[in-house]
Amino acid sequence: MHTETLGSIFLNSLLINNFVLSAFLGICPFLGVSNKLDTASRMGMAVTFVMFVSSMCAYGVNVLLLWIEAPYLQLISYIVIIASAVQLVEMFIKKFSPALFRALGIFLPLITTNCAILGLALFQTAKGYNFVESLVYAIGAGAGFTLAIVLMAGIREELELTSVPGIIKGTAIVLIIAGILSMTFMGFAGLA
Amino acid sequence: MSNSAHNTPAAARAASTIPDLVNEKGGMDDFLKGLWKENPVFVQVLGMCPVLAVTNTVTNSFVMGVATTFVLVMSAIMVSATRSFIPKQVRIATYILIIATFVTVADYAIKAVSLSAHRSLGAFISLIVVNCIILGRAEAFSSRNGIKDSVMDALGMGIGFTFAILMLGVIRESLGSGSLAGIPIFGSNYEPWVIMVLPGGAFFVLGFLLLGINAMNTRRSGVKN
Numbered sequence: 001m002h003t004e005t006l007g008s009i010f011l012n013s014l015l016i017n018n019f020v021l022s023a024f025l026g027i028c029p030f031l032g033v034s035n036k037l038d039t040a041s042r043m044g045m046a047v048t049f050v051m052f053v054s055s056m057c058a059y060g061v062n063v064l065l066l067w068i069e070a071p072y073l074q075l076i077s078y079i080v081i082i083a084s085a086v087q088l089v090e091m092f093i094k095k096f097s098p099a100l101f102r103a104l105g106i107f108l109p110l111i112t113t114n115c116a117i118l119g120l121a122l123f124q125t126a127k128g129y130n131f132v133e134s135l136v137y138a139i140g141a142g143a144g145f146t147l148a149i150v151l152m153a154g155i156r157e158e159l160e161l162t163s164v165p166g167i168i169k170g171t172a173i174v175l176i177i178a179g180i181l182s183m184t185f186m187g188f189a190g191l192a
Numbered sequence: 193m194s195n196s197a198h199n200t201p202a203a204a205r206a207a208s209t210i211p212d213l214v215n216e217k218g219g220m221d222d223f224l225k226g227l228w229k230e231n232p233v234f235v236q237v238l239g240m241c242p243v244l245a246v247t248n249t250v251t252n253s254f255v256m257g258v259a260t261t262f263v264l265v266m267s268a269i270m271v272s273a274t275r276s277f278i279p280k281q282v283r284i285a286t287y288i289l290i291i292a293t294f295v296t297v298a299d300y301a302i303k304a305v306s307l308s309a310h311r312s313l314g315a316f317i318s319l320i321v322v323n324c325i326i327l328g329r330a331e332a333f334s335s336r337n338g339i340k341d342s343v344m345d346a347l348g349m350g351i352g353f354t355f356a357i358l359m360l361g362v363i364r365e366s367l368g369s370g371s372l373a374g375i376p377i378f379g380s381n382y383e384p385w386v387i388m389v390l391p392g393g394a395f396f397v398l399g400f401l402l403l404g405i406n407a408m409n410t411r412r413s414g415v416k417n
Contacts, residue, residue: 022391024245028324031240072300075318076292083285115241115322122315167410171237172402179395186390 013140020148026116040153048142055138058121226348233356253361261350268346
């Protein structure tokens with residue numbers, strides 16, 4: 001079905017087809033939580049972690065759905081899995097690392113509605129990745145999301161010190177910066 | 193009787209505020225506010241992923257807009273009809289299940305009607321589930337209002353979303369490939385701005401549209417003062 005090595009899957013999801021900047025997944029947190037470097041990197045960590053767990057679960061459920069021949073339940077079961085994975089991860093972190101739990105705060109539950117997670121589950125199924133490939137894909141996508149949101153947060157922190165014209169403040173300038181970042185990332189297409 | 197909620201953009205985003213019941217006109221106002229005053233894309237800045245991802249052609253934008261409107265209206269009916277016997281603690285999970293069901297219906301319907309449209313939209317039809325406009329309206333409006341008002345509200349938001357997404361689609365396709373819905377409009381000498389159909393162009397077009405709207409609002413409030 002496909003002939004990618006694990007390395008190329010990782011590079012592909014990290015840089016070439018970056019989830020945020022070229023597949024437009026997870027734009028809401030990218031615009032919403034990118035005003036501070038500190039919170040942005042935590043958000044990235046949380047997303048990567050949930051991606052890893054839900055990718056694992058989604059793979060298992062997909063095998064099950066194919067076995068009982070009910071592919072029309074795919075979307076509904078994925079969204080339920082992601083919601084429960086987020087809940088599970090939250091409980092787990094709260095129990096074993098209260099410090100990390102406090103650091104992530106409100107971001108954990110919000111990840112449920114992050115389309116990057118559902119997108120990842122749908123893409124790995126569509127591309128027919130096996131278990132190991134799915135996990136590598138999840139880590140690459142998570143790292144790519146973190147990279148994009150941290151870059152954006154760094155730029156926005158600098159931006160606060162400059163005088164930006166009133167009418168372009170807010171979402172408008174963030175989108176235009178994202179456009180420039182996205183053009184830069186197009187350069188990575190040469191790696192393919 | 194026909195009280196309708198008026199939510200600020202921020203309130204709709206948080207999706208957890210109590211509506212202030214100031215509007216007594218009902219129906220028509222619920223419908224009209226979604227078109228411009230509370231346009232989900234330009235004013236509330238919700239549901240950005242499909243807005244950026246599928247607007248490279250007018251056809252894609254249109255299919256996406258219609259599919260989202262369908263899911264919005266159908267889930268508004270369901271949420272509003274079941275609002276009195278869904279326990280408060282599990283309401284969000286219920287809304288997500290309702291939305292996911294209608295998205296599956298829309299997904300299979302598009303596949304049956306046009307396989308090429310389904311292929312070019314790809315995973316983004318399924319991703320309507322996590323479009324925050326739908327969950328936001330379910331929580332902020334349909335769970336508190338009757339079926340008729342909810343349908344009007346959902347229809348207004350859906351058409352407002354379709355209008356915004358079509359606007360981006362028209363700009364991006366006409367500049368990026370020199371055509372509209374596949375029909376060339378600028379003649380054969382036109383050199384397309386390839387960047388417009390690439391991911392970067394999506395961010396630029398939406399950024400400049402928001403800039404224009406900001407400029408317009410600033411000027412209008414300047415005249416008033």
